[in-house]
Amino acid sequence: MTGHPLRIGFIPLVDASALIVAVDKGFAAAEGLDVTLVREVSWSNVRDKLNIGLFDAAHLLAPVAIASSLGLGHIKVPIVAPFNLGINGNAITISPALHAALMAQADGDPDDPMVTAKALAQVVAARKKAGQEPLTFGMTFPYSTHNYQLRFWMAAGGVDPDEDVQLVVLPPPYMVESLANGLVDAFCVGAPWNSVAVDLGIGHILHFAADILKRGAEKVLAVRGKWAEENPDVLVRLIRAHQRAADFIEDPANRAEAAQVLSRADRINVDAEVIGRTLDGRLKISPDGTLRASQRYLLVGREGAARPDPVQAAWLYAQMVRWGQTKLTEAGLKTALAVFRPDLYDTAIGIKGGNGHSVTDGIGAFVGPVFDPSDIAAHLKSFAIFRR
Amino acid sequence: MPAEPFFKIVIVDESPIRAAILEEGLREAGFTSVERIGDMHNLLARIYALDPDVILIDLENPSRDVLEQMFQVSRAVKRPIAMFVDQSDSASIQASVDAGVSAYIVDGLKKERIKPVLDLCISRFNAFARLQNELEKTKSALEERKVIDRAKGLLMKLKGLSEDEAYVLMRSTAMREKKRIGEIAQSIITASEILK
Structure with a gap:
C-alpha cells in the first residue's frame, strides 16, 4: 500500500x-x-x-x-x-574582537541581555567617535525571528538598528565564513551554525534567543x-x-x-554530536570550552x-x-x-x-511591559526606538 | 519590435556557462547593458555599485534571500526593488520557478516592459537545463559503452567467442531478462571480479 x-x-x-x-x-x-x-x-x-x-x-x-x-x-x-x-533555538554569536570590547564595557552578568545591550551602545558610540565603520550584524531574512530578536535586544540598550549599526541578510551556511573573514562582526542564526563558529574558534555565543524572549x-x-x-x-x-x-x-x-x-x-x-548539543541545550559558548546549559535553548x-x-x-x-x-x-x-x-x-x-x-504573557521578553496583543499601539509606544 | 536597450540588467549566477548563455540571448535581443556577478561576497554592495533596473538570479543560489532585503524601504536600501511578478501573474511565477530563476526589478518599473526579459531568461534557463541533461546522458552513454566493451572482452577471453558473438550473447540475454545491455555487461564484470 x-x-x-x-x-x-x-x-x-x-x-x-x-x-x-x-x-x-x-x-x-x-x-x-x-x-x-x-x-x-x-x-x-x-x-x-x-x-x-x-x-x-x-x-x-x-x-x-x-x-x-x-x-x-x-x-x-x-x-x-x-x-x-x-520555540527559541537561535543564538547571537559575536567575533572575538567584539566580544572583548563588550566584556570590557559590561557592567553586570554578561548573560543578562540588558547588560550586553548597554555595553553594545557604548562600543557603538566609541566607534562612531573614532570614525570607525559601524558594526555589521548578519541575520537570515527581513521577515525573520533573527532580525526581530537582534533589533529587540540592541534597541533595549539604546542602539538604533537602522541608524547605528548595519543589519545584513546572509544565508545561514555563509554566516560562519562571513564572521571569520570579517564581513560581519556578529550574527543571529539558528542551530547548528553558532556552535560551528565556536568550534572553529572564531566566535563567542553571546546570547541564547531564550535570554531575550522566554518563548x-x-x-x-x-x-x-x-x-x-x-x-x-x-x-x-x-x-x-x-x-x-x-x-x-x-x-x-x-x-x-x-x-x-x-x-x-x-x-x-x-556532525551528530553538534546537533545533539543543541537538542540537549548544552552549548559550548566560547572557544576556550566554556559550557552553558539552558532548559529553554530549543523547545x-x-x-x-x-x-x-x-x-x-x-x-x-x-x-x-x-x-x-x-x-x-x-x-x-x-x-x-x-x-x-x-x-x-x-x-x-x-x-x-x-x-x-x-x-x-506567553512571550516573556527581558524588557518592556507585559505583551498585550489587544493593544499593540500602546505596547509599542513604551519603547523608545521604533519607526514611526 | 526593438527592445529597450537602456535597461541595466545584472545576472547573479554562479554558473558561468549558464550566465553566458543568458547574456548572449539578452545582447541578441538588444539589451546591451548586462553584467554578471558570480561571486557572492558583498553581493548587495556590488549590486548597489552597478545600480541595475533588473536583477536575475538562479534559484539554487542561497544568496537569493540577500536580495529580498532590498524590498525594505529603509535607509540601507538605495533603490527599493520588487518581485517581478504580481498577484495576477501566477503563471509567470510558475514558469520561472520551474525554469529555476527569479527576477527582481526596481520598484515602479512597468512590468510589461520587462516581460520580454523574463521570458527570454526562462527560455534560456530551460535550454541550459536541457543541454545539461543531454550532457549527462552523453556521459552515461559513454560510460556504458566502456562497460560493454570490457564485458565483451571478458566473454571473448573466457568463452573463446568472437567480438560479434560476445555482443550478440549479451544483447540476447538483455532481451530475455528485460534489462538494458549495460546492466548485463555490468553483472558480467562484477561476476568475473568475484570469481577471480
Whole structure:
C-alpha cells in the first residue's frame, strides 16, 4: 500500500527536526503519508514553492508565514501554521574582537541581555567617535525571528538598528565564513551554525534567543490555507506524525538516535554530536570550552511548544510594525493571528486547549511591559526606538 | 519590435556557462547593458555599485534571500526593488520557478516592459537545463559503452567467442531478462571480479 504523497520543503536547521524525524523514523508512513523531503537553499525558495503549490507543506520561518498572509514582500497567499516546529533555538554569536570590547564595557552578568545591550551602545558610540565603520550584524531574512530578536535586544540598550549599526541578510551556511573573514562582526542564526563558529574558534555565543524572549515561536509547519481546507484528513495525519516525532525527540533516551537521523548528508549534514548539543541545550559558548546549559535553548515539543499560540503571531506582527515593515491595522492583526491555528492542532491531537507553560504573557521578553496583543499601539509606544 | 536597450540588467549566477548563455540571448535581443556577478561576497554592495533596473538570479543560489532585503524601504536600501511578478501573474511565477530563476526589478518599473526579459531568461534557463541533461546522458552513454566493451572482452577471453558473438550473447540475454545491455555487461564484470 502506498501512502498519500506529500512534498515538503525544509532548510537544513535543527529546528526542522520534528519534520525530519517524522519522515525518517516512519511516523509519517504510519499515518499513511508518503512524504518526500526537499532540502532547499533559501527561505525565498521555500516560500515561493509553498505558495505556488510545488510544496504541500514547508518548514518555514514563523514571520514569513505571516508576511505571506499579509502580502508583504511577495504576492499574498494565506498560510496557516497548524504545528509549531520550535520555540527559541537561535543564538547571537559575536567575533572575538567584539566580544572583548563588550566584556570590557559590561557592567553586570554578561548573560543578562540588558547588560550586553548597554555595553553594545557604548562600543557603538566609541566607534562612531573614532570614525570607525559601524558594526555589521548578519541575520537570515527581513521577515525573520533573527532580525526581530537582534533589533529587540540592541534597541533595549539604546542602539538604533537602522541608524547605528548595519543589519545584513546572509544565508545561514555563509554566516560562519562571513564572521571569520570579517564581513560581519556578529550574527543571529539558528542551530547548528553558532556552535560551528565556536568550534572553529572564531566566535563567542553571546546570547541564547531564550535570554531575550522566554518563548519565541521560531519555525512552523506551514501549509496554504486553501490546502488545509481541502485536505483536512491529511492535515490531521500530518500533525499527528509531527507530534509523535516531537515526543520522540524530547525523550532524552532518544536524543542520540535523533541526532544521528538529523546529521545525514541529505538532511542537516552536520556532525551528530553538534546537533545533539543543541537538542540537549548544552552549548559550548566560547572557544576556550566554556559550557552553558539552558532548559529553554530549543523547545521542540515540551512545555506545549508544538501548539501554535496566536500570541506569538501578534508579537511578531508587532515587530513588523515597530520596524516599519507594515502599518498597524485591525485587519492586519486579525490576519496575523489567524495564521497560528491551535484549533487545528487540538483537533488532530485530541486535546482541549491549554498552553502547557507558565510564561505570563506567553512571550516573556527581558524588557518592556507585559505583551498585550489587544493593544499593540500602546505596547509599542513604551519603547523608545521604533519607526514611526 | 526593438527592445529597450537602456535597461541595466545584472545576472547573479554562479554558473558561468549558464550566465553566458543568458547574456548572449539578452545582447541578441538588444539589451546591451548586462553584467554578471558570480561571486557572492558583498553581493548587495556590488549590486548597489552597478545600480541595475533588473536583477536575475538562479534559484539554487542561497544568496537569493540577500536580495529580498532590498524590498525594505529603509535607509540601507538605495533603490527599493520588487518581485517581478504580481498577484495576477501566477503563471509567470510558475514558469520561472520551474525554469529555476527569479527576477527582481526596481520598484515602479512597468512590468510589461520587462516581460520580454523574463521570458527570454526562462527560455534560456530551460535550454541550459536541457543541454545539461543531454550532457549527462552523453556521459552515461559513454560510460556504458566502456562497460560493454570490457564485458565483451571478458566473454571473448573466457568463452573463446568472437567480438560479434560476445555482443550478440549479451544483447540476447538483455532481451530475455528485460534489462538494458549495460546492466548485463555490468553483472558480467562484477561476476568475473568475484570469481577471480
